[in-house]
Amino acid sequence: MTWETVIGLETHVELATKTKIFCSCTTEFGGAPNTHCCPVCTGMPGTLPVVNRQVVRFAAKAGLALNCEITRYNKFDRKNYFYPDLPKAYQVSQLYLPIARNGRVPIKTESVEKDIRIHELHMEEDAGKLVHDPWIDQTKCDYNRCGVPLIEIVTEPDFRSADEVIAYLEKLKSTLEYLGVSDCKMQEGSLRCDVNLSVRPAGSTELGTRTEMKNLNSFKAISRAIEYEARRQIELIEEGKRVVQETRRWDDNKDATFSMRSKENAQDYRYFPEPDIPPLELSQEYLEQLRAEQPEMAEARKARYQEQYGLPEYDAGILISQKALVDFFEETVALGAPAKEVSNWMLGDMMRRLKDEELEPKDMKLTPANLAKLIKLIADGKINRNTAAKVFRAIFPDNADAEEYVKTHGLEQVNDAGLVAQVVEKVFAANESAVADYRAGNQKVMGFLVGQVMKELKGKADPKAVNQAVREKLEG
């Protein structure tokens, strides 16, 4: 029998605000335990939460970008549960009136092009971190992350493969980065994904029993977990057993999922309206203004790069894949560097350095101003391309000034025709047999002679000028 995998995603994204959702504590990652806390986010009695304006803005912007209907009249609700990651014993979330609903995200894989429907997008607060201390057999609660604003984006069960899930997540990540509403760093937990998965005989329209997978910390883990879990469920059914509805934890080291807690005894969250937060009413003008502010998204930008700058589709595709690359590219071009040249440096030398040093573009020290300088040094004939590649490698790690570096290392190009002629003279005298070879018809020798001249000039001459001088001397 052929089986079909059916997947829905719940993605939690931390918003890039400066402060928490209901209090003015910083959202900065890390920090000593409980140093980014106050009476509000530690749930002290008698405190009053006040919503961060920026959270609403960011959530609405994300909703608009995912083609959702925005809820004009918003409320918050309490989700009650007893677990010490939230000191209030409830999480403030949105159940009845989420800020955005009924969206869609077009995706494209090698084999499919389709829309993933967004069921809803709502605002909520993040929970704290629990660390079990085996020495004292107690659990330590760190509430720094408590109250950090999140949006949860819930899709319909529209995915049929891991490839589709990854394509969606890449699109989502790029969209949120372009909007500037989240940095989407998976390793810091600012983008987290729960995968709901079931299998059914191909052609069936009924949904099978699903499991929910947590602890998926990278696209690779998501992809492998989906393949593992689909296989596990199919094997169970083929053996005549049944799939149990439950939450399963993915173990990256063991390459398998493990049961966490049974959902058959479903949690009763007893949602009710949050009485401490008055409703939010978003005006038509407010939404129009947000719509007008939406940035140019990846696809539109890619098309523009091809048209306006004449970049090949492939090159434009790589540049738009990450917001950090787009920003770097546009800033360098704004400083007057030719777009094609900037793109070539970024896709060639920069990508190689990033890969070798295992760096993310957003963590790189090199600045657009410095690359623009380097490009100008070539354009002005101050250094040749070979030297420029060496300079790039040298200044990349710490953003050492390109101009300074060329000066202090004496790398300026030798543009003195007299000096070049002198060196050619010297090289010819020292390599008489090579010169004779050339004249006897062995044209390849010319490359050798050019190389010798460049070597004498420590690689600092303009290769074109040297080529010409050698050729003239040979033919003359």
Added chain:
Amino acid sequence: MKITTEMVDYISVLSRLKLPEEEKEKMTGELEQIIAYMDTLNALDTSSVEPMSHVFPVKNVLREDEVVPSFDRAELLKNAPKADEEAFLVPKTVE
């Protein structure tokens, strides 16, 4: 609506209350009366009434996204039944 002792048990788990056996029996009767009162309210036709979640006519109470220094940790931890120098302590939790 009939309230069983199983339902009372379930509710007491949710609300983290431990009820003595004799009180459970009493509770079934009291809860039944409360639910019956809800039936009185349900008899009203509210189909044209917007559900109300807040009694005061306020909306859009928002603050600017500006960081204010956090609270002194020692002061915060003072309120906890149990804490060490950096964290709140709770009985061991296992997922």
